[in-house]
Amino acid sequence: GQQVMQIPQYQHVQEGEDFTTYCNSSTTLSNIQWYKQRPGGHPVFLIQLVKSGEVKKQKRLTFQFGEAKKNSSLHITATQTTDVGTYFCAGFSNDYKLSFGAGTTVTVRA
Amino acid sequence: KAGVTQTPRYLIKTRGQQVTLSCSPISGHRSVSWYQQTPGQGLQFLFEYFSETQRNKGNFPGRFSGRQFSNSRSEMNVSTLELGDSALYLCASSLVQGDTGYTFGSGTRLTVV
Numbered sequence: 001g002q003q004v005m006q007i008p009q010y011q012h013v014q015e016g017e018d019f020t021t022y023c024n025s026s027t028t029l030s031n032i033q034w035y036k037q038r039p040g041g042h043p044v045f046l047i048q049l050v051k052s053g054e055v056k057k058q059k060r061l062t063f064q065f066g067e068a069k070k071n072s073s074l075h076i077t078a079t080q081t082t083d084v085g086t087y088f089c090a091g092f093s094n095d096y097k098l099s100f101g102a103g104t105t106v107t108v109r110a
Numbered sequence: 111k112a113g114v115t116q117t118p119r120y121l122i123k124t125r126g127q128q129v130t131l132s133c134s135p136i137s138g139h140r141s142v143s144w145y146q147q148t149p150g151q152g153l154q155f156l157f158e159y160f161s162e163t164q165r166n167k168g169n170f171p172g173r174f175s176g177r178q179f180s181n182s183r184s185e186m187n188v189s190t191l192e193l194g195d196s197a198l199y200l201c202a203s204s205l206v207q208g209d210t211g212y213t214f215g216s217g218t219r220l221t222v223v
Contacts, residue, residue, distance in 0.1 A: 033211055033212075035214075041216075042200060042216050043153070043200070043212075045212060045213065045214075048210060048211050088152075088153065095166065096160075096165055097155065097166045098155065098212065099155065100152060102152045103152055
């Protein structure tokens with residue numbers, strides 16, 4: 001079955017620094033979605049990428065979808081304390097199943 | 111508009127009991143999915159319903175079951191509870207088929223003792 005791998009599992013970042021989290025699927029995806037879960041909260045939808053090679057930006061967040069539609073990345077610039085949480089990628093396949101990666105838990109040093 | 115509502119928020123049950131969790135999706139959303147979240151296993155897909163039909167099922171034992179009603183509200187049931195079933199159970203709804211992003215509820219925290 002479809003597997004979505006996400007690295008790194010943990011990311012400790014100095015405030016103001018940049019970081020990237022990566023997502024890889026064992027199969028080609030219809031689209032990839034990104035979610036953020038704050039500590040004690042529930043996942044919140046951030047964005048969806050559909051097209052091969054697509055790049056989308058949300059303020060300091062940049063999302064990319066690979067050319068083969070099997071990998072994706074989230075890059076955060078100038079990390080702030082509000083970026084704390086766990087970022088999940090989720091691959092949506094043709095059989096309408098959304099498979100989540102294990103998530104990257106981000107902590108920020110002020 | 112109201113978000114996804116899950117009840118109850120917290121639940122404590124004893125091994126061997128059964129439990130029913132409820133989820134009311136956003137009005138107009140027809141796709142409802144259920145996930146189990148634990149610290150060690152992350153978000154594990156349980157099942158997805160669309161227009162009262164189970165369209166997908168994850169790799170969970172038959173003790174886990176669900177259903178969706180004509181108003182899109184959904185319930186999941188876990189029978190013969192085990193200690194390992196302790197987790198946060200999340201419901202998520204989508205307008206049509208989940209391919210435009212899901213809205214999650216706050217979850218039901220189930221503790222089995």
